[in-house]
Amino acid sequence: MAISRRALLASGGLISVATALELADPAYAATVRAAAAPHAATSAAPLARVSRNSPWTRSGPGPLYWNIYGWSFPHNAPIPEDEWKANIDWLASEFAPSGYDMACTDGWIEGSSRTTQHGYITSYNDSWTHDWTYWAAYLARRRMSLGVYYNPLWVHRAAVEDPTKTVAGRPDVKIADIVDHGDFFARDIGGNTLYWVDVTRPGAREYVQGYVEYFKAMGVPYLRVDFLSWYENGMDANIGQVNAAHGRANYLTALHWINEAAGDPMEVSLVMPHLFDNASAELANGDLVRINADADKGGWDRLSGGRQGWQDAWPNWFNPFCGFTGWSHRAGRGQLILDGDFLRAHTFATDEERKTAVTLMTIAGSPIAIADLHSDIGSTGWVFTQPEVLDLHRKGLVGKPLYYNGTPYSVDPGSRDSERWAGQLPDGSWVVALFNRDDTATVDKALHFSHDLGIAGAAQVRDVWARRNLGVCTEARATLAPHACALFHVTPQRPTPRFHAAWAAWGGGANFNNNHAGYVGSGFVDKLEAGGDPGDPLVTFAVQAPRAGTYAVRWRYANGLTVPSTMTVSSERADRTIVDGPRRVTFPSTTTWDSWQDQSSQLRLEGGLNLVTIGRGADDAGSINLNWMELQLG
Template structure:
C-alpha cells in the first residue's frame, strides 16, 4: 500500500533545505548512468514515441478538479483523508453542476489516500495484472462508473513504475515473469544504481528488466479499459537519482533507466490514448527527456498552502539544478517558456486553491497566468466541508468560470513572456496568438505595490491599431496601438486584440 504524499509532506522542511539552496545554474552536461546495450530488451515498437510534441496531434492542457486540498488539509491535521461513496457522489454532483459546463470534465485522485491491489475487487476481470484496484477504500471501477454517470472523466494518480501487488503476481503478457523479476535485484543491479546500499521507499519497476516493458504496457491497457485516460505520475526525481524528495530513501536508477522508463511510458500511453502527466521531474539538460516523451510536466514545487506564496513568492527568482527547478508558478512558467508552445510539452503549475488567496486580484492573476502559459487549470478547493472551513466556495468559482478566459484553453493557446529574465519587468508581460489570428496580451504585477505596465503593439510585430477587449471586465475598451495600465499589487489585465 502506498501513501506517498504522507511520506513526502512529513519531510517538507528538510526538502526545502535540500533543494532551496542548491546551485542556481542548471548543468548543460548529461550525467548518464550508462548501462551496456545488452542490458535492454530489444525495441521493436513502431508507435510514435513522442505524442506530446507532434503538432498534428496537439494535446491541450486539461481543465479539472483535484482532491489535493481535501487531503492536504487533513494531512496537516492528522485526520482521516478518505472519501466514502456518499462523499464522492456529493463531490461529483457539485462538479457536474458548477464546473462541467465550463469544460472541467475530469476529477483526479492524489497520493494521500491508500492505493492498493486486491484481486477480489473485480473477480470477473482476468487482466487486473496486480495494478491498483482501490483508492482510499473505494474501488476504482466504481469511482470510474460514478464519474461516467455524470459526464465526467476519472484521472488517476499512479505510476507505471510502482508495484502494488505481491512478488508472486504474474506479469500479464509474459511467459512466467513475476513482480519479483521486475524490481531491484542486488545480484544484477548493484553496479548499475547510484546508491546500492540505500533502500527504496517505493517498490520500483526497473525498466531494463525482463517483463518490465510488458508490465508498463499492461498498466496503460488496464487503465484504458477502466475508462481512465489521464495518469499523474509522481516522484520521478527519486527514481532517477534519489534526489529532490526531502531525504526519502532511493537507490537512484540513473539517467539511462529514466530515459527508458519515459520511452516505454510514452509508447504505451500513445497506444492506448492515455494522457501522461509527470510530477517531480529533475528536468536535467534542459528537460531533454521530459519534453521528448511526456505530454505534461510539473515545472514548479507543490501547491502546499497555496496563495500568493505558491503563485509568485516562494523562493522568488531562484532557478535550481534538479527538482524543483523553480518554487513558484511565475518563476517556473517564465523559466521554461522557451520549451513550450503549440504541439509541445505542456507546463504544469500544479493546483489552484482559490480560497487561499488574500483577494480577488490574486485569484484573477493565478487563473490568468495558467491560461496565458498554456498550462492546466486544476481547481483543488473542496466542496465537502468548505463552509466549515469558513470560505464561500460559490463566490470563488466565478474566477474559474470566465468563459472568455477559458476560450484560450479551448484554442490550445500557449503564450510567451516578453523576457525570460526573472528579474525583468518584461517577464511579467505575456503574449500569444490564437488560431483565428487574434492576439492576447496579459500584463501582470508580481510586486507588493501598484506598478505601471506598458507594451506597444509594434513590439509584437503588429502594425497599426487593434480593437481591444478586456477579458475580465467582459467589455470592449477601445482601439489603440498600445496597452498601458497601472496595476494594483498582485493584479493583472488580460486583453484580446482583434482587427478593426
Template sequence: MKKLFLSIATALVSLFSMGCSDNGTGWTPDMIPDDPVTPETPTGKTKKAPLYWSVYEYGRRAEIAGTNCNMPLETWQKNIDWVADNLLPYGYDMICTDGFMTMSGSDNAGHAYMTGYANIPLTQLVEMCKAKGLRLGIYDNPLWVHGSLDAPIEGTKYKVRSLLYDPSKDNVKNPNATGDIFTWIVPSHSGAKEYIDGFFKYYKGLGVDFIRMDFMCLFEDGIRGGDGGGRGYGSAEYKLALQYIKEAATKYGVFTSIVMPNMKNHGENETQYCDMTRIVDDTCEGGWDHCSNRWRGNITIDQWPAANNQFEGFIYWSDITGRGKIIADGDFTLIHSFDTDDECRTSISLQLVAGGPIAVADQYNTVGDRVKFYQNEEMLALNADGFVGKPLTTDYNNENSQIWWGTMSNGDVIVALFNREDRTISRGVELSQLGISGTMKCRDLWTHTDEGEVSKVSASLPAHGCKVVRLSKQ
C-alpha cells in the same frame, strides 16, 4: 505497507530547496511565438492542457491534522456533484486522485496493478464520475508495484518480482540506501516494457485516459531537493522508463503527466516523451506564496524543484512550451487561499496564458463565493484554443517577464500584463514591439468590455493584479 509508503512520500512534499540564480537570455523580435499545428492524439483529439478537479486539498488537510486521509464516500459524492454542477459546464471534465490516500492492489496473484483508492474500488469511482458526465483521472506510476509480486507479466515468462532491484546486477546511485519508499521496478529488466504496457492497457480498460505519475526525481536520483529518499536508478533507466511510457500511452490513447521530474539538460527527456510536466514545487497551502513569492528569484538547475513559485516556473520553462510541445503544469489551484480578488484573477490568468492546466483543488465546502474565477468563459477560451503565450523575457528578475503575449489560432493576439509587486505598478507594451503594425480592437477578458482601437496595451495595476486583453483586426 503501501499506505505507510505514501505517508512517508507525501511528508517529503513539505520540504523545499534553495537554488542559485540563473538569468534568462532576454527578448528579441525573432522570439515572436509561432503557431505550429498541434499533433493529434490516437483518439483524434487535439492535445491541450486539461481542466480538472483534484482531491489534493482534502488529503493535504487531513495529513496536517494527523487524521485519516481517506475521503469518505459521501464526501466524494458531494464533491463530484459540485464539480458537475459548477465546473463541468465550463470544460472541467475530470476528477483526479492524488497521494495521501490508500492505494491498494489486489492480493490475487494474477493481478499486479492498483485496484482501489481510499478503500474504494476504482471501478466504483469510475462509475460515480461517469454518472455525472465526468472522467476519472488516476494518480499512479507505472514504475510502482501495488499488487502481487507473483503476478505474471502478460506476454512474458516473467513475474513481477523479477522486475525489482537486484544488487547483483543493478547499478544505483545510492547503493548504501536502506531501501526505497516506493516499490519500484527497474525498466531494463526483462518484462518491464510489457509490465508498463499492461499498466496502460489496464487503466484504459477501466475507462481512465489520464495518468499523473509522481516522484520521478526519487526514481532517477534517489533524492528530492537534496534530501534522501532512495537508491536512485539513474538517468539511463529514467529515460528508458519514459520511452516505454510514451510508447504504451500512445498505443492506448492515455495522456501522461509527469510530476516532480529533475528536468535535467533543460528537460531533454521530458520534452521528448511526456505530454505534461510539473514546473513548480507543490501547492501546499497555495495563496500568493505559491503563485509568486516562495523563494522568489531562485532557480535550481537539474534538480527538483527548479522553481518554487508558479511565476518563475512558467517564465523559466516558457522556452520549451508551445503548440504541439510539452505542457507546463503549475500544480493545483486553491482559489479560496488568496487574499484578494486581484490575486485570484492573476492566478487563473497566469496559468491559462502560459498554456497550463487549471487543476481545481477547492472543495464544495471550502471554495466559498470564488468559484466564479474558474468560470470566466472568455479566459477559458484560451485553453479551448490550445493557446500558449510567452513572456517578453525569460529573465524572471526582469520586469518584462511580467508581460506575456501570444497568438490565437484565428490570428487574435492575447496580451497579459502582470504585477507581482506589493504596490501599484504601471505596465505597457507597444504593439510594434510585438511585430504588429497599426492598431487592433481591444477587449478586456476580465471586465468583459471593449476598449476600442489601440496601438499599445497599458494599465495601472494594483498590487498582485493583472490585465488580460484580446486584440483583433476584425
C-alpha cells in the same frame, strides 16, 4: 516508525533525510548513502524514437479538471470515498458545464494494496468500497471522465509477496521477480511498502506497459506519473538522497515504455521531473510537465513567492510565475504543456489574486485544475467559470513572457519579463496579460503593439475580465494594484493575419533572439540550422483558414550567408495528418543578418485550424532567421 514522504516534502527539508531514513530503516539508510550518485547533468544515448508530438500538445493548453489535493493535503491522508463522491456530484453540477469534465485522484496512494492477478491496484484506497471501473462508469454517466494518479514503476508489497501474482503476458515471471528487494519508493507507510520496478529485469516492460494499458482499458484519458526525480537519481532538492538512483538510461527506458503504451488516446502528465538536458527526455515522452513546487497551502506565496532563482534539480523554479517564464521556450503546439499545479481559489486573500492565478494559468497554456472542495470554495468559484477567459483556453492559447534577449532565464533572470505576457490565437488576434507581482506598490504596465508585438497599426482592445471593449489603441496598458492583473484580447485592424515567430512554438533548438537589427516586433527566431537539440529545429504556427484551399504565404526572414538556404514547410491537422507538404522553400541570401526580405510560397490549408511548420530538415541547406509569416487571404 513510518515516515510519510509527503510529510518530508512539506517539511521543506526540516527533517533531514538521514534522520528520516534512520527512523524508517537504519540498514536501508546505509544502503542509500552508499548508492548516492553524482548529480545527473547529461543524458545517456537516447532510445531510437521521435518526439511524442501528441494531439494533446498540438491542441495547445492542458485540461480543465478537479483534483482531490484540496482534501488530502490538509488532512495528509487519502480522501474518503464519500467525500470523493460528494465532490464529483458538485463538479458535475457547478463546473462540468464550463468544461471541467474530469475528476482526478492524487497522492496518498500507499494504502491501496488490493491488486489484480498482475499486481495492478484495483482502487484508490483499501477503504473504498468501489473500484476504478465503478468510478470511471459513474463519471461517464455524468459526461465526465476519470483521471488517475499513479506511477507504473511502483509495485505494492502485497503483490510482491503473493507468489500467485505474475506479470501480464509473462506467466513465467512473478511480480517478485521484477523488483530489487532493497529498492523502495515508500517503505512501511502505515504498514504499506511500494517498490520501484527494476527496468533491467525480464518482464519489467510488460508490467509497466500493462499498467498503462490497464487504465486505458477503463477509459482513463489522463495519467499523472509522479516522483520521477526520485526515480532518476534518487535526489530531492529539499531532502537529499531519498532512495537509490536508477540512472539516466533506465529513466529514459521507463519514460519510453510509458509513452509507447499510452499512445495518442491517453494524456501523460510527468510530475516532479528534474528536466535535465533542457527537458529532452520529457519532451520526447510526455504531454505535460510540472514546472514548480507543489501547490501546498495555496495562496499568493505559492503562486509568486518563495525562491525566485533557478536550481538544476526539481523544482527548477519554486513558483509558477518563474517556472512558466523559465520553461516558456519549451511550451506551445507540439512541444510541452507546462503544468503550474493546482489552484485553491478560497486560499487567496482577494479576488484580484484569484484573477491573477487563473490569468497566469490561461496565458501560459497550463491545465486549470480546481483543488477547492464543495465544502470550502464558498463564493470564490466564479473565477474558474468566466466564459471569455475559458474561450481563450478553448481556442488553444499558449503564450510567452516578453523576451529581452536570447539568454536562458536560468542564466540571466533579466532575459524575460514574468509580468508581461502575450500569445497569438489561430485567427491572428492576440492575448495580452499584464501582472503586478509586487506586494506593496501600484504600478503601470504596458505592451506596445508595434514595438513589442510587431502589430502594424492600431488594434481593437477588449478587457476580458471586465467584458468591456476599450476601443482602438496602440498598446495594452493597465494601472495595477499589488497582486492584480489585466487580460486583453487584441484584434489588429489590418485584414491580413500575420503570425510572429517570436511568439510561436519552437522546437529542436530554435530559439528567440534580437541580436541583429531590422526585425519587426520584439525579436525573431534563430538557430534554424543544422545540429538542433533535440531534433531538427522548427517553428510551429497555429493558423485558422476561412476555407480549404491553396494560400499565398509570405515569410519575413534574414539570411546572412552568401548562398541561398532552404527550409521545409508543411501544414497538418492537430491529429498530425498532412494537409500539404513537406514543401521545400528557398530563401535567397540577404547579404547580412541585419537585412530582411520577404519570400513568397504557397501552401494548401484545411478550412479551420492548421498547424503550419517551418524548419530545417535533414536535407535542407544553410540557415535563416525568421521574423513572421503572413497568410494572404485575398
